[in-house]
Amino acid sequence: MPFPDVKLANRPLHFLYLCDCSGSMAASGKMQALNQAIRQSLPGMAAVARDNPEARVLVRAVSFADHAAWHIETPTPVDQLEWRDLQAGGITAMGAALQLVAAALQTPPMEVRALPPVLVLISDGQPTDDFAGGLEALRRVPWAQKAVRLAIALGHDADLEVLQRFIGTEPATAGRSPRRPLQAGNATSLAQYIQWASTAVVGAASMPASRVSETPLEAAAGNIPLPDLPPTVLDPTDDVGPVVW
Amino acid sequence: MVNRWVAPIGASRTGAAHRRAGRPCQDAVLCRELRGLDGQPVMVMAVADGHGGRRYRRSEVGSRLACETALAAVQGALAARALDGGEEGWSRWLERDLPEAIQRGWLEAVAAHWQSDPGEGRFESLLYGSTLGLVVMTPRWWGHTGLGDWDLVRVEADGPARLLEEENEPTALGEATCSLCQPRAASLFARRAGLHPLEGGTGDFALVLCTDGIRKSCATDGDFLTLAAWLARGDGEADPEVAGSLSAALDRISREGSGDDVTVAVGRVWSPGGGPPPSPPPPPVAGVALAPPAAPCPPVPEAPHPRQRRPAIGGAVAIGLALAGVGWSWLALNWPRVPPTLPAAPGSPGLRAARLEVERLCGQPAAIPLELRRRRELFVALRQGRQDPAPLKAAAAADPLAALIAADLPAVDQGGGKPPAAQPAAAEPRRPLRALGACPALLKALDRQWAVAPAAPTP
Numbered sequence: 068m069p070f071p072d073v074k075l076a077n078r079p080l081h082f083l084y085l086c087d088c089s090g091s092m093a094a095s096g097k098m099q100a101l102n103q104a105i106r107q108s109l110p111g112m113a114a115v116a117r118d119n120p121e122a123r124v125l126v127r128a129v130s131f132a133d134h135a136a137w138h139i140e141t142p143t144p145v146d147q148l149e150w151r152d153l154q155a156g157g158i159t160a161m162g163a164a165l166q167l168v169a170a171a172l173q174t175p176p177m178e179v180r181a182l183p184p185v186l187v188l189i190s191d192g193q194p195t196d197d198f199a200g201g202l203e204a205l206r207r208v209p210w211a212q213k214a215v216r217l218a219i220a221l222g223h224d225a226d227l228e229v230l231q232r233f234i235g236t237e238p239a240t241a242g243r244s245p246r247r248p249l250q251a252g253n254a255t256s257l258a259q260y261i262q263w264a265s266t267a268v269v270g271a272a273s274m275p276a277s278r279v280s281e282t283p284l285e286a287a288a289g290n291i292p293l294p295d296l297p298p299t300v301l302d303p304t305d306d307v308g309p310v311v312w
Numbered sequence: 313m314v315n316r317w318v319a320p321i322g323a324s325r326t327g328a329a330h331r332r333a334g335r336p337c338q339d340a341v342l343c344r345e346l347r348g349l350d351g352q353p354v355m356v357m358a359v360a361d362g363h364g365g366r367r368y369r370r371s372e373v374g375s376r377l378a379c380e381t382a383l384a385a386v387q388g389a390l391a392a393r394a395l396d397g398g399e400e401g402w403s404r405w406l407e408r409d410l411p412e413a414i415q416r417g418w419l420e421a422v423a424a425h426w427q428s429d430p431g432e433g434r435f436e437s438l439l440y441g442s443t444l445g446l447v448v449m450t451p452r453w454w455g456h457t458g459l460g461d462w463d464l465v466r467v468e469a470d471g472p473a474r475l476l477e478e479e480n481e482p483t484a485l486g487e488a489t490c491s492l493c494q495p496r497a498a499s500l501f502a503r504r505a506g507l508h509p510l511e512g513g514t515g516d517f518a519l520v521l522c523t524d525g526i527r528k529s530c531a532t533d534g535d536f537l538t539l540a541a542w543l544a545r546g547d548g549e550a551d552p553e554v555a556g557s558l559s560a561a562l563d564r565i566s567r568e569g570s571g572d573d574v575t576v577a578v579g580r581v582w583s584p585g586g587g588p589p590p591s592p593p594p595p596p597v598a599g600v601a602l603a604p605p606a607a608p609c610p611p612v613p614e615a616p617h618p619r620q621r622r623p624a625i626g627g628a629v630a631i632g633l634a635l636a637g638v639g640w641s642w643l644a645l646n647w648p649r650v651p652p653t654l655p656a657a658p659g660s661p662g663l664r665a666a667r668l669e670v671e672r673l674c675g676q677p678a679a680i681p682l683e684l685r686r687r688r689e690l691f692v693a694l695r696q697g698r699q700d701p702a703p704l705k706a707a708a709a710a711d712p713l714a715a716l717i718a719a720d721l722p723a724v725d726q727g728g729g730k731p732p733a734a735q736p737a738a739a740e741p742r743r744p745l746r747a748l749g750a751c752p753a754l755l756k757a758l759d760r761q762w763a764v765a766p767a768a769p770t771p
Contacts, residue, residue: 068545071539071542075535120571175687275487276368277361279490279491
């Protein structure tokens with residue numbers, strides 16, 4: 068008897084960028100660097116997706132300035148993604164961006180059998196709206212609780228405390244330092260972080276191992292064990308160029 | 313009492329993603345025929361899923377030991393107690409005594425393994441973390457117990473398949489699951505335990521026990537039940553047309569699906585003197601009711617084919633047209649107020665989507681309770697007034713099931729906010745979903761969800 072007529076399917080992996088597009092991003096080429104870093108990371112991300120056919124990597128992006136809006140609203144397979152440049156201008160409605168993402172992570176439209184999503188927040192400043200409200204809305208969504216949340220701070224003006232609250236506080240676990248926002252001081256380090264998030268992290272999230280529920284250690288370790296960070300964090304003396312932001 | 317069970321069979325395959333990463337199969341399966349005190353045959357099948365990952369780096373051993381320990385614990389009980397000793401006692405055994413014996417035995421086994429083959433660092437049972445699903449089949453009854461994200465499906469000889477067991481732990485978020493390495497693991501078995509008497513009149517059926525890799529490989533739960541029914545045939549090894557073998561089929565499931573390890577065990581019961589063991593026909597889920605894991609519901613009347621309800625659908629289509637004319641979504645209206653005499657015509661996109669959704673659901677009624685259960689948050693939010701039904705109805709084209717649920721909300725409030733399950737049938741004729749040809753299985757499943765969705769706390 069032949070194999071039955073059933074639909075077997077890989078599991079969707081949603082990758083969401085939350086990009087600060089406030090006016091300050093126009094300074095010192097930060098916005099240009101961000102656009103370039105994301106665009107250049109796409110081939111690597113597509114390669115990781117090809118190497119992990121059990122996951123269907125779908126990319127979306129939110130931009131926030133005076134308001135938050137979808138830059139890429141439709142979950143788009145990474146190999147079909149064409150990155151349109153973000154433009155800087157306005158203030159920093161980060162809370163509204165979190166609200167937008169919280170709504171998108173509701174089930175539905177999120178698929179029940181999806182893999183834990185990856186959220187990457189990139190900012191060079193401080194939120195100017197109700198960040199706490201946005202974060203609370205996000206935290207209430209089960210898929211956000213399961214998500215891998217990363218934050219990249221651009222320059223020394225970025226609000227690290229806010230970014231830390233986004234990724235969550237996490238105690239040091241055996242052999243690993245607590246997770247912190249990644250700090251990019253120039254275009255090279257930003258590109259490295261974006262590359263890491265879109266390849267190594269996507270690779271890890273594509274093939275998650277199951278884990279024990281309810282153990283404090285597991286809860287602290289996050290939903291997906293993160294791969295090693297780029298060398299700039301492991302060794303800050305690595306030469307990634309001068310700090311310009 | 314005559315034994316009607318066929319010796320169970322099982323197979324376990326390394327997942328496609330694990331092969332690529334050079335990781336071993338962390339699933340395990342064990343099927344065995346044991347004997348009770350009086351010599352009666354007792355079939356046992358167990359599946360286990362080691363967690364994998366760095367923290368559980370010996371979980372492929374942990375899963376194997378979980379199956380072996382479970383089998384030994386069952387054997388120990390059978391040697392000490394007659395099968396005729398009363399079903400209540402065996403039921404308690406599945407919930408409490410057996411789990412304690414299994415966890416105790418498993419902890420001893422993994423500790424002994426560590427002693428014989430110590431690794432780096434210090435021993436902790438976490439390294440061996442694994443789930444366990446277990447089915448015991450005796451001539452008088454059959455029962456299941458375990459913990460973790462395994463699934464158990466019952467497939468009747470004449471086709472119907474229904475999910476009997478799945479993990480419903482609130483803490484099991486994402487890839488998290490319950491595990492034998494948890495301190496109070498034995499206490500978690502009771503929620504997954506059940507004993508089912510095997511009456512003389514019980515028809516032939518099969519039990520399909522599988523690890524989560526199979527269900528996660530299926531696009532929908534309907535696909536999963538169809539696949540389980542096919543696996544229940546258990547003749548994959550013998551039939552050259554079945555993609556070579558059962559193993560090849562499991563490989564295909566993993567390769568085209570989740571990439572996870574995949575494991576299945578099948579036990580079958582057939583009537584004596586009735587020829588060969590039953591081979592349930594394939595795609596069997598249509599027209600079947602799905603029992604809830606804990607409390608089986610009364611049989612649901614057979615669902616009429618949606619096409620038989622054309623007049624009602626036509627009315628709904630007309631409503632959709634009328635609504636489209638005012639630029640508003642079909643479900644946003646209180647249907648019963650619309651005259652049923654409007655001419656039938658193509659509906660709005662929302663209406664079309666909702667109709668298709670009703671047809672889809674009613675075409676596979678066995679999957680309805682599962683699909684609705686996964687929207688439990690939505691039922692609760694609607695019931696408690698935290699979710700406005702209007703936008704859900706308006707977005708029917710994007711999410712027709714949510715729109716159907718939202719449209720059914722008024723049914724809850726007929727009769728003072730009591731769930732419709734508590735209402736007499738006469739209170740339901742104005743239920744909007746009837747106009748779309750919702751089958752009894754869909755209406756009943758909706759009733760069940762409304763009944764368990766807590767109303768808003770009184771201020």
